[in-house]
Amino acid sequence: MVEVAKIVTLQHFLTVKKLQVEQVESLIARATFFKNGGAVPQFETPLYAANLFFENSTRTHCSFEMAERKLGLQTIPFDPSTSSVSKGETLYDTLLALESIGVNLAVIRHSQNEYYRDLVELTPPQKLEMGIVNAGDGSGQHPSQSLLDMMTIAEQFGSFTGLKVVIVGDLTNSRVARSNMELLQRLGAQLYFSGPRCWYSEEFAAYGTYRPLDEVLPQMDVVMLLRVQHERHQAEADFSAASYHTKYGLTEKRYAQLKEKAIIMHPGPINRGVELSSSLVEAPKSRFTTQMQNGVFMRMAMLESVIRGRHLGGR
Ligand code: CP
Numbered sequence: 052m053v054e055v056a057k058i059v060t061l062q063h064f065l066t067v068k069k070l071q072v073e074q075v076e077s078l079i080a081r082a083t084f085f086k087n088g089g090a091v092p093q094f095e096t097p098l099y100a101a102n103l104f105f106e107n108s109t110r111t112h113c114s115f116e117m118a119e120r121k122l123g124l125q126t127i128p129f130d131p132s133t134s135s136v137s138k139g140e141t142l143y144d145t146l147l148a149l150e151s152i153g154v155n156l157a158v159i160r161h162s163q164n165e166y167y168r169d170l171v172e173l174t175p176p177q178k179l180e181m182g183i184v185n186a187g188d189g190s191g192q193h194p195s196q197s198l199l200d201m202m203t204i205a206e207q208f209g210s211f212t213g214l215k216v217v218i219v220g221d222l223t224n225s226r227v228a229r230s231n232m233e234l235l236q237r238l239g240a241q242l243y244f245s246g247p248r249c250w251y252s253e254e255f256a257a258y259g260t261y262r263p264l265d266e267v268l269p270q271m272d273v274v275m276l277l278r279v280q281h282e283r284h285q286a287e288a289d290f291s292a293a294s295y296h297t298k299y300g301l302t303e304k305r306y307a308q309l310k311e312k313a314i315i316m317h318p319g320p321i322n323r324g325v326e327l328s329s330s331l332v333e334a335p336k337s338r339f340t341t342q343m344q345n346g347v348f349m350r351m352a353m354l355e356s357v358i359r360g361r362h363l364g365g366r
Contacts, residue, residue, distance in 0.1 A: 104159075110346060200318070216271065
């Protein structure tokens, strides 16, 4: 029998910063319940979601839409480039329009850090009743990626206590690193950072230790590679993909030094031959496809938590 997990309830799902360990554990348990074929909730009233992606996405966008469909939600198509945002309509006014026509949940990816703050701290007469789920804000937070990563690690190791995890690469620009360091520290993992020194800053020191990759790699349980975010770097003249791969990438030689039970993770999209050798994307220690599979079930758990937290969909 599939064990039913406790359901977390939230008004919005914006960041992992305020999530308690018990809530993370419940979300992992609930997502695992869905993954194992547990019954999806039957909502008593129809629910409508809109996915507003102001930055490009494949995984997160399609995964949220899959999660919505699996939960029985109706998804209202929204494309910023053909919407009235292109005529200057604000994000608040866009959501007001969507809410007025009956949308209950907005899943939003935006380039502005904490874009959601102005939407959830409104001054009357402005108000929004819809639930907001953050699908990534600038270099701030990526809650759904982080929680699916925690689910993937939990599946492999059962517990986080004492696990050695290194996050490698484009730290400065990474909402994945910022979300994962919060949760990994709270869950009891021992965290390291690596990659180019210029992409590390003291902001990360409260969460882990910066070390050269080749020094830490043989001791690590989890190697989390970050995408080099070319679109967020101003001047790229100095960047050499081949040089990055040699110095900081997971090459086949480095892969051979990993612990027997170690896993490698990447949020995607992968720059093949940069963060890791193309031949390693589907390697036995790679959890790249598992992360994407788990994302659907974790996003179901996250959407459900906001639906229940806002008492949408009946009982
Ligand atoms: N990991 C991630 O956010 O991928 P997408 O940009 O494709 O959504």
